[in-house]
Amino acid sequence: MRGTSFPLLLRGGSVADGTGAPLVARDVAVVGGRVRLLAPGEVGSEDADEVVDVSGLVVAPGFIDAHTHSDTSCIDGAEGRLDEAQVFASVLQGVTTEIAGNCGHSAFPGKYPGLAALSDAHSAVGRANHLASLVGHGTLRSAIVGQQARAASATEVARMADALDEALAAGAVGFSTGLIYTPGSYADTAEITALARVAAQHGKPYVTHLRDEMSGVQDALEEAVAIARDSGAALHVSHHKTAGKYAWGLTEVTLARLAELRESGMDVTCDVYPYTAGSTALSAMLPPWAHDGGKERLLERLRDPGQRELIRKAIAEGVPGWENTVGNGGWDRIVVAGAPRHPAHQGRTVAELAREAGGAGDPGMDAVDLVAELLLGEDGEVTIISHSMREDDVRRVLAAPFAMIGSDGVPTAGLPHPRWAGTFARVLGCYAREAGLFDVPEAVRKMTGATAARFGLADRGVLRDGAHADVVVFDPARVADRATFASPLAGPEGVRLVAVGGTVVVRDGELTGARPGQVVGVGRR
Numbered sequence: 001m002r003g004t005s006f007p008l009l010l011r012g013g014s015v016a017d018g019t020g021a022p023l024v025a026r027d028v029a030v031v032g033g034r035v036r037l038l039a040p041g042e043v044g045s046e047d048a049d050e051v052v053d054v055s056g057l058v059v060a061p062g063f064i065d066a067h068t069h070s071d072t073s074c075i076d077g078a079e080g081r082l083d084e085a086q087v088f089a090s091v092l093q094g095v096t097t098e099i100a101g102n103c104g105h106s107a108f109p110g111k112y113p114g115l116a117a118l119s120d121a122h123s124a125v126g127r128a129n130h131l132a133s134l135v136g137h138g139t140l141r142s143a144i145v146g147q148q149a150r151a152a153s154a155t156e157v158a159r160m161a162d163a164l165d166e167a168l169a170a171g172a173v174g175f176s177t178g179l180i181y182t183p184g185s186y187a188d189t190a191e192i193t194a195l196a197r198v199a200a201q202h203g204k205p206y207v208t209h210l211r212d213e214m215s216g217v218q219d220a221l222e223e224a225v226a227i228a229r230d231s232g233a234a235l236h237v238s239h240h241k242t243a244g245k246y247a248w249g250l251t252e253v254t255l256a257r258l259a260e261l262r263e264s265g266m267d268v269t270c271d272v273y274p275y276t277a278g279s280t281a282l283s284a285m286l287p288p289w290a291h292d293g294g295k296e297r298l299l300e301r302l303r304d305p306g307q308r309e310l311i312r313k314a315i316a317e318g319v320p321g322w323e324n325t326v327g328n329g330g331w332d333r334i335v336v337a338g339a340p341r342h343p344a345h346q347g348r349t350v351a352e353l354a355r356e357a358g359g360a361g362d363p364g365m366d367a368v369d370l371v372a373e374l375l376l377g378e379d380g381e382v383t384i385i386s387h388s389m390r391e392d393d394v395r396r397v398l399a400a401p402f403a404m405i406g407s408d409g410v411p412t413a414g415l416p417h418p419r420w421a422g423t424f425a426r427v428l429g430c431y432a433r434e435a436g437l438f439d440v441p442e443a444v445r446k447m448t449g450a451t452a453a454r455f456g457l458a459d460r461g462v463l464r465d466g467a468h469a470d471v472v473v474f475d476p477a478r479v480a481d482r483a484t485f486a487s488p489l490a491g492p493e494g495v496r497l498v499a500v501g502g503t504v505v506v507r508d509g510e511l512t513g514a515r516p517g518q519v520v521g522v523g524r525r
C-alpha cells in the first residue's frame with residue numbers, strides 16, 4: 001500500500017457490507033470515488049488526506065431509499081419552494097441514493113422531457129446525494145390520454161409503451177403505477193400488463209402502489225401478480241401495508257402469499273416504511289369519478305352542492321373497485337399535514353376541524369363540506385396523514401426477508417409525515433436495536449444491498465473493493481430517529497458521517513455543503 005494516498009480513510013470501525021454478512025473489523029479507504037477495504041491498521045494516517053477515527057461505529061454502504069417522492073426536491077429547494085430541512089432530511093439520515101418516480105408519478109416525460117433533462121436540472125442546482133427514478137404510469141397517461149376517466153385506446157397504449165421504452169433506455173430504473181390515484185386508476189389490468197411488458201424487455205421491475213391496500217388488498221395483490229406473470233416483469237410492491245380496520249392483520253396472508261410466489265420462482269419483493277400512519281393527498285380521499293377531467297373539473301364539482309352530496313354518498317357507501325380510505329377508517333384518522341393557506345389546520349384531524357367549524361351548541365360542519373372548502377381554498381393541493389395501520393402489521397412487513405426499506409417521503413411544506421426525516425434511523429434504532437426484529441447487518445442489507453439489487457444499481461449498496469464510495473457511518477448504540485408528527489423534520493441521532501462518491505456530505509450531523517450527487521443511470525443505452 002506504500003505510495004498510495006487516499007483522500008479519505010475511515011479507521012477502526014466495523015463494516016456491515018450490505019449483504020447481511022456479520023460485522024467485520026475493516027478500515028475503509030476511498031480512492032477515485034471507489035471503496036478499498038483494508039485490514040485494520042493496514043495503512044497509516046500518513047497515507048490519507050483525511051483520517052476519521054470510527055472505532056465503535058458501523059461503516060455501511062450509504063442507504064438507498066427504495067421509495068421517495070423527492071423527484072424535484074433539490075430543484076424546488078434552490079427555487080425557494082422548499083427549505084433546506086426538507087431537501088436534506090434524507091441525506092442527514094445516511095441516504096446516499098433516493099429512488100423517485102414512485103406511485104405512478106415521475107418528473108418525466110412531462111415536466112421534464114426525459115431523465116437527461118431532469119439530470120441537467122439537478123446538476124444545475126447541485127445535489128448532496130444521488131437520485132434514481134422510475135417512470136410513472138400516471139405521468140405517461142397524463143401526457144398521452146389526459147385526465148379522462150376512460151380506457152386507453154390501442155394506439156394510446158402503444159404510444160405510452162414507446163415513451164416508456166425510451167425512458168427506460170435512457171436510464172430509468174423501472175416502471176411504477178399508483179392505482180389509487182387518477183389518472184392511473186382509470187387503467188385496466190390489460191393496459192398495465194402491456195406496459196409492464198416493456199419493463200420486462202429492459203429487465204426492469206414493475207413497481208406498484210396497489211389498487212387497494214385496505215379491505216380489497218388481497219384482490220389488488222393478485223392483480224399485481226397477474227400483471228407480473230403475464231408481462232414477465234419482476235414485481236415490487238410499494239409501501240406494503242394492510243390498512244384500515246377491515247384489513248388489520250391481513251399482512252399474515254399477503255406476506256405468506258409473497259413468500260409462496262418467491263418459492264415458486266417468481267421475482268417479487270416489497271418495500272415498507274416503519275410507521276403506522278401513511279400520507280397522501282387529501283383529494284385521494286374522494287372517489288375516482290370526482291377527478292374525471294382533471295383538477296379544474298374536480299374543483300367545479302366541489303363547488304356544486306349536488307356533486308358534494310354524491311361524494312358524501314360515495315364515501316359513506318363505497319364504490320366498487322375504489323379503496324375509499326375514509327370508509328375504511330374515518331375522518332378522525334385523517335390529519336391535515338400541508339395546507340399552506342390554512343396553517344392552523346395543520347396537525348388537526350378533519351373530524352376535529354369539522355366539529356369546531358360550528359359555534360357553541362352547533363354540531364359543526366359536515367366533514368365532506370369542510371374537505372371541499374379546504375380543497376377549494378388550497379387550489380386542490382392539500383396533503384394529509386392517515387393513521388390507518390396496526391403496529392403488528394408494520395413489524396411483520398419490516399421483518400419479511402424480501403422487504404426493503406423505503407421512506408415514501410414527500411418533502412413538502414407544513415407538517416409532513418416524519419418518515420422523510422426518520423425512517424432509516426428508526427429502523428436501526430427502534431426496530432433493530434430496541435425491538436430486535438433483525439440484527440444490524442440485516443437492517444443494513446434491507447437499506448442497501450437488497451435495494452441496489454432490486455433496482456439494478458451496479459456497484460452500489462455494498463461495501464467491497466471497487467464499489468462506489470457511497471458510505472454511512474453510524475453509532476449502533478445511539479442511532480435513533482427524532483422526527484415526530486409534531487416536529488417532522490428533526491434530524492436523527494447517531495449518524496456520524498455520510499460520504500457520496502467519496503466526498504463527505506454530512507459530518508457529525510451537519511451538512512458540509514458539498515454537492516457530489518448525481519442522477520444515476522443517465523445515458524445508459
Ligand SMILES: [Zn+2]
Binds near residue numbers: 238
Ligand atoms: Zn404510494
